[in-house]
Amino acid sequence: MTGSARLTVRCAMELVTAGRAEALEGRGLNTSYRLAVGGRTFSVKVHCAERSSDAEFRRIRCVDAALRGTAWYPPVGDIGFHAAERPRLVVVRPYAPGEPSDDARRHIAQVVEVLADLAARAGSVTAGEDLVGDYASPWLSGAEGERALVAPLLTGEWRPLARAMDDHLDESRAAASRLTRPDGLVVHHGDLHGRNLIGGGSRPLTVIDWDEAGLSRRPADAGKALWLSCRLGRGDFVLDPRALRRFLTLSHARLGVPYASAGDLARLGALWFLPRHGHVTLLGRRDTGLGPWYLDWVARFWARYRRNTDLIAATAAALGA
Template identity: 70%
Template structure:
C-alpha cells in the first residue's frame, strides 16, 4: 500500500506491520511511529492494549472536536481499533516536523499560551463524567487503595519513595482539592511541557503527545507543567528561580491564577510524580528496565520536593508583593 487517498487506521497499521514505518523513541506505554502516506508524513500512535478502551476512544474524539482549528493542534485524521484478541487504539495525525526543546524553559511563554487556549476551548463543552479525569483523580478518589497497591513495588532502594508518599500525600491531596471546581471544566492535555512543543520556525509551535488528553476540573496541566518546564535540566528536578517566576507571572496574567494558589498548584502537579502500581507494572512489561528507570526518576523528584516547594512559595510571594 502506498497511501493513496485519505489515511486510515487499517492502512497505516498495514505499513507498520510491513516494516515501512519508523519507530520513534519514547519511554511511555504507547508506541509512536512516523509513516509516509501519499507524499506526507503521518504520526501514528498505537496505544497499549491495557489503555485501549471505548472511553479512551470517546475522550480523544471529544478533545479533537474541541480543539480543531487551533494553530498548534494536529487534528485526528483517523481513529479506531486494530486487532481481534487484544484490540489496540490507533490514532493517526499529521506528523509535526521540527525538534523539541532541550531546555524547556525557553518555551514557557508558549506553554502558558496553550494552557490559556485549553481553558478557552472548553467553554460550552459538555463531557460525561467518564471523560473527566486527570493524574490527580486516582489519588483524590482512592488514595488508600493506590498506596496499598504500589507498596509491594517499593522495596530495597525504593523504600524512600514509600516514605515520601506517606509524608506528603495528605498535603498534596488537600492542595488538589482546593483547586478543584465543579464548574471549571477545561481541556486536559496531560503532559504539557517544553519537550512536547515542537518548534517549526519563529513563533510557530505544534503541541504533540495527546495520549492522556481529556477533561479536568482543576489546573492539572498547569501544575505538572510548573515542574517540567521550570527545572534547570531534564536529568534532575532543581527548579530555576527565574523560570519559576516567569511561569507563575504568566499564569497569573493569562489565566488569572492567584499567586496565593501557587503552593497548591505545585502540590497538585506533584501528584503526577507518585508511582502507581499499574503504570510501573506496564512499563516493566514493555521493557524490563523501564520500571526501575521510572522509579529512580521520580525518587529524584521527591528528594528535592520540599526545597522546590519553598522556592515556589517564596517566588509567588515576591511577585504578589511587586518584586522582580
C-alpha cells in the same frame, strides 16, 4: 494509498505490520510510528492494549472536536481499534516536523498560552462525567488503595520514595481538592513538557502526544507544567528561580492563578510524580528496565521537593507583595 490525502487506521497498521513504518523512540506505554504515504508524513500512535478502551476513544474524539483550528494542535485524521491480538486503539495524525525542545524554559510563554486556549476551548464541550479526570483523580477517589497496591514495589532502595509518599500525599490531595471547581471544566493535555513541544523555523510550536487527553475540573496541566517547564534540565528537578518567576507571573496574568495559590498548584502537580502500581507494572511489561528507571526518576523529584517548594513559596510571596 498513493496520492491519497488521508491515511486510515487499517492501512496504517498494514504498513506498520509490513515493517514500512519508522518506530519513534519513547519510554511511555504506547508506541509511535512515522509513516510517509502519498507525499505526506503521518504520525501513528498505537495505544497499549490495557489502555485501549471506548472511554479513551471518546476522550480523544471529544478533545479533537474542541481543539480543531488551533495553530498548535495536530488534528486526528483517523481513529479506531486494531485487533491483531488484543484490540489496540490507533490514532493517525499529521506528523509535526521539527525538533522537540530540550529546554522548556524557553517556551514558558507559549505553554501558558496553550493552557489558556485549553481552558477557553472547553466552553464548547459537552461530555459525560466518565470523560472527566486527570492524574490527580485516582489519588482523590482511592488514595488508600493506590498506596497499598504500590507498597510491595517500594522496598529496598525505594524506601525513601515510600516515605516521601507518606509525608506529602495528604497535603497534595488537599491542594488538589482546593483547586477543584465543579464549574471549572478545562481541556486536559496531560503531559505538557519540552519533548512534546515541536518547533521548526518560523512555524509556531506544535503540541504533540495527546495520549492522556481528556477533561479536568482543576488546573492539572498547569500544576504539572510548573515542574516540567521550570527545571534547570531534563532528568533533574532543581527549579530555575527566573523561570519559576516567569511561569507564576504569566499564570497569574493569563490563567488567573492567584499568587497565594502557587503552593497548591505545585502540590497538585506533585501528584503526577507519585508512582502507581499499574503504571510501573505496564512499563515493566514493555521493557524490564523501564520500571526501575521510572522509580529512580520520580525518587529524584521527591528528593528535591522540599527545597523546591520553599523556593515556590518565597517567589509567590515576593510577587504577591
